[in-house]
Amino acid sequence: MTSIQSSSKKRKNKGLGDNNKRKKKHQDLSDVRKLGEQLLSSRAHINNLPLLLNFLDLKSSYPREFLLESLLSLQSFFTPLLPQLPSSSAKPTEDPESIYQTWVRSKFDDFVQCLIQLALSPSLDEEALREVVMDTLMECVKVGNAGTFHSSIYHKFIHSLVYSTEEYDTLLNLLVTKYFKYIDVRYFTYISLEKITRTLDVKDCQANYSPDTDPESANTKLESPARASGQLLVCNIHHVISKIPPLEQLGENSEYEMWNGSGVFSKEGKTKSKKTKGTEEKQGEVKKSSNDVASSANISKKMKLKFSKAWMSFLRLPLPIDVYKEVLVALHQTVIPYLSNPILLCDFLTRSYDIGGVISVMALSSLFVLMTEHGLEYPNLYVKLYALLEPSIFIAKHRAKFFQLLDSCLKSPLLPAYLAASFAKKLSRLALTVPPSGGLVIIALIHNLLRRHPSINCLVHQEDDGETETVKSGIDHFNNEETDLLKTNAMRSSLWEIDTLRHHYCPPVSRFVLSLENDLTVRSKTTEVAIKDFSSGSYATIFKEEIRRRVKQVPLAFNKTTPTSLFSETDFAGWIFQSSDC
Incomplete structure (x- = not known):
């Protein structure tokens, strides 16, 4: 009887404990909201800032509601202050205001770092919350540099994305669908990727095959964790750079949409507008329209330059086999038309074509484009093409494109x-x-x-020709x-x-x-x-x-009697068939 009473008492206490937890959770959420309201109302509550930052840590046991509430409060606090904050490298003076601004800037840097970690964290399984985090981060990029595009923050994000060892397809798809439509976002993505590839250690990324041999038959087993991470890094770079849509998809006369209106493309436009202000007033709307076309041409030129630098830096890396094949298959469609100087690919393609096997077949499309459209001279083309004619080519995966190119090469x-x-x-x-x-x-x-x-x-x-015996x-x-x-x-x-x-x-x-x-x-x-x-x-x-096919006549065979053997004696005249038992 005593045990029954004690167990009943425990259940009651447990129920009271759950109620207390629910009440505490409700009170805590209201407390988080109150911390945000106080921070936004007065500088006297500036110490609430690090408290709210603590709620952005996924390792803590706080509910997701705390994270979202803290995120909204911090965004509302930092957004109006960003144009006034000093740079991260600025040193404070003895002025109390300068010390305060520098301290707030350091907390903003912590906030940005938390946002990047949250966006890439596999623990954040709620896609709606991940999208809110991404939107907050991009808002900081938009106005974080005194009202202009903050390339430093964006570079940190792209750097963390590329170096991530976790699955990030969802985040990348969000970036593609929501932000890669902006021309300045694509522009700074190319810049970041080019910086990352330039600073890579080639030895860490190198695969275990020689470029002079066929990668299909090479041993691609990695030797060390460092090299494995290097190979993964190259794959991640390719995954990002191949997702960026080319500029020409918008059309040459389109108005390019910017994430930040006062970004990198507007500076030159402002300078030109100052020089030609008087002329524009005289010539009216016609001059304005021509100035818009010049601006589009200038954007296209700058984008092609950054696009070319990013891709050429990437192609200088030792590519893993699967990435190598993906690049060669799509190079003539997704890269060559948008390069500032396609002849820059000459060394990469001729080196790939000389490897032989399926790699040569894949490189042929891009090499043919350079020869026919960009004036590349490659004397060994037909020798290498002749060497590719082997029985295995007729069952290769990319044989259709190869035979069409072979026919085109022999057309002259x-x-x-x-x-x-x-x-x-x-x-x-x-x-x-x-x-x-x-x-x-x-x-x-x-x-x-x-x-x-x-x-x-x-x-x-x-x-x-008289060679009767030979014939x-x-x-x-x-x-x-x-x-x-x-x-x-x-x-x-x-x-x-x-x-x-x-x-x-x-x-x-x-x-x-x-x-x-x-x-x-x-x-x-x-x-x-x-x-x-x-x-x-x-x-x-x-x-x-x-x-x-519709067949008009079909050969038929009729037997008047049921056959007793597969062949009749008349089929093999002079032959005698006996079983081994005889």
Whole structure:
């Protein structure tokens, strides 16, 4: 009976304790609100400032309501004071006001540091609260430098973001959707990333493969935690820089939206407006509109410069394999069009193209853009391109783009006959071993080669030049292992491999090879084949195409009697089949 009474008494005490906690929580929240109200009302309560800062510590056991209430009070306190506060490096004088201002500035720096830690903290699982923290931080960036964009605070935030070892995709997505639309935010993001990459220790970031070998076959296991963190840092930099939208998406004549109206782009505009003030008054609205266009052009020029510096600094780092591939795949679309001088990528791309394998295939797109649009001369292009023609290329992930670029590179009618013949012969030799989808794209490529270069049409029907014994012996003068295009002897050979495709087991291949029987030298009666229609083919695409075809005649076999064996005796005349038991 006593134990029952004691347990009942404990439950009552526990209930009273919970009620007290709820009351205390309510009182504490009102106390936090009161601390903020006192701080905003008078300097006499300035000591409330460090008390409110303590509530921003996630390691404490305070409820989230305390953090939010303290955050709002501190933002309301600091925002009107920011233009008047001295810089963080300023030393106070003996004046009490100067000492006070310097002390408040130090507390503001603590506030900013708390905001950065809160924004990046994985413990802050409430996305709405994280957004409030991010908005507060960006407000400090907006007016923290005497009313102008505070690049120092923003650099601290980007530095902490890049060096973070936690997952930060949610925060980065918030930054992209809400703040990267402002041109000055993007501008200072490029500046911060370029500063970070310049100060990195290359040895800490270096991967365990030589740039002269194929990264696919290299050992990418890291040797030390320092190197692992360096590799993660490079990945984080790429993650951020690749998320920044390019300037041209807004349009050349658009009014660029600024996070801070009196930012870096307005200084030059103000200077110009002072010089041309009298002229503008005379010429009126027409002059004003032309001045707006000049301002847009100036913004575009500055953005391209910072964009180029950030990307070139990043590309000088030793990139991990996965980042290397992602960069090469998107470089010709997301980077080259927006660089101030795309030729700066020449060394990076030629070095990547010389590696070989899938890396060369990925680098080819950007290298081709530099050659065709920016005047880059690369004499070894066709030698390296010829070396990439291997059976593995027909099952590579990026084969579609490669075959289209290969066709474009061989399009010029000024190519020497020996070079076109070497490519045609190399492709025809590969047709013997590649899958049916590869055979289709090879026929399309050779079709275009024969049509563009009439001088190699002799390969279709090579005449006997008196070497009767050599021809009868079946010797092919083409050297498939030769890497020098001048010494392959392709012009002395023929496309006999293509002739074997007439009897290919795959009907689409045997049907398509008949297109080479036309006289391709008559350009007016023939057209080039679109390589993109065949470049991404596979067994699946061939099968889907075949089942969609309407077949008029189908070969059928009828048996008048039920067969008792797989083959009849007439199928193998003269052969005797006996079982092992006989």
